[in-house]
Amino acid sequence: xxxxxxxxxxxxxxxxxxxxxxxxxxxxxxxxxxxxxxxxxxxxxxxxxxxxxxxxxxxxxxxxxxxxxxxxxxxxxxxxxxxxxxxxxxxxxxxxxxxxxxxxxxxxxxxxxxxxxxxxxxxxxxxxxxxxxxxxxxxxxxxxxxxxxxxxxxxxxxxxxxxxxxxxxxxxxxxxxxxxxxxxxxxxxxxxxxxxxxxxxxxxxxxxxxxxxxxxxxxxxxxxxxxxxxxxxxxxxxxxxxxxxxxxxxxxxxxxxxxxxxxxxxxxxxxxxxxxxxxxxxxxxxxxxxxxxxxxxxxxxxxx
Numbered sequence: 237x238x239x240x241x242x243x244x245x246x247x248x249x250x251x252x253x254x255x256x257x258x259x260x261x262x263x264x265x266x267x268x269x270x271x272x273x274x275x276x277x278x279x280x281x282x283x284x285x286x287x288x289x290x291x292x293x294x295x296x297x298x299x300x301x302x303x304x305x306x307x308x309x310x311x312x313x314x315x316x317x318x319x320x321x322x323x324x325x326x327x328x329x330x331x332x333x334x335x336x337x338x339x340x341x342x343x344x345x346x347x348x349x350x351x352x353x354x355x356x357x358x359x360x361x362x363x364x365x366x367x368x369x370x371x372x373x374x375x376x377x378x379x380x381x382x383x384x385x386x387x388x389x390x391x392x393x394x395x396x397x398x399x400x401x402x403x404x405x406x407x408x409x410x411x412x413x414x415x416x417x418x419x420x421x422x423x424x425x426x427x428x429x430x431x432x433x434x435x436x437x438x439x440x441x442x443x444x445x446x447x448x449x450x451x452x453x454x455x456x457x458x459x460x461x462x463x464x465x466x467x468x469x470x471x472x473x474x475x476x477x478x479x480x481x482x483x484x485x486x487x488x489x490x491x492x493x494x495x496x497x498x499x500x501x502x503x504x505x506x507x508x509x510x511x512x513x514x515x516x517x518x519x520x521x522x523x524x525x526x527x528x529x530x531x532x533x534x535x536x537x538x539x540x
Contacts, residue, residue: 257289326371355420369403372434384435
């Protein structure tokens with residue numbers, strides 16, 4: 237059995253689900269794209285090829301195994317995108333929460349059933365139907381649970397709005413020992429540079445007390461300022477709009493001092509090394525074309 241344990245984003249990783257790009261299917265039609273960046277690459281004819289994405293994910297698997305992390309993979313469904321395992325479920329403390337994702341993606345959760353079978357069924361939480369939530373919006377940070385959301389009346393108009401206030405409130409009920417801190421995110425169905433698809437597209441804690449942040453990803457300046465004050469201005473790495481577009485905040489921590497990052501994130505990787513981190517660089521720029529990166533494609537199960 238798997239004894240789940242996730243209290244933050246950076247403690248030493250012991251076990252993780254890494255998505256798969258095998259049999260990812262044909263290039264989606266424009267009307268079937270879930271985010272503006274995928275749409276942009278479909279229209280430009282630059283949508284990533286399966287063989288390139290498989291190679292990128294195997295690079296990550298090799299780094300994880302090098303650091304003695306147990307790596308679980310979904311069962312491969314033919315012609316189906318299963319890259320972003322963070323979307324379908326997430327762990328808080330010793331519980332796994334099934335995400336209420338877009339209906340078209342329900343099969344992704346079924347493909348991790350062999351992993352779910354290793355978890356005590358009483359530790360699996362199924363939220364009610366009105367609670368929309370995806371794992372990219374949910375970040376355990378010790379006493380806190382940071383949650384990205386969008387509460388505008390036009391929520392139904394945004395395919396990029398993935399976590400609603402009903403889910404925020406339900407997470408507070410399910411985890412009464414946590415301080416649930418919601419953040420309103422900027423959404424756009426058509427402009428990837430003005431869209432924070434999930435919280436981890438514009439923010440992520442790293443190490444013990446540091447964070448990567450993009451100000452424009454937040455709709456409410458006071459919420460952005462709260463984060464900056466919480467971590468301390470000297471501990472925050474501010475990324476530009478272009479860096480957010482390239483997913484610089486979507487790195488993945490193996491431990492408090494080891495971070496997997498994209499090889500092209502030159503400015504970020506330099507800053508990380510200057511601040512004492514070991515940076516494991518991988519190629520992930522093809523997967524980034526679907527508006528997701530390293531955190532999106534990993535779902536931690538156990539951290540020490």
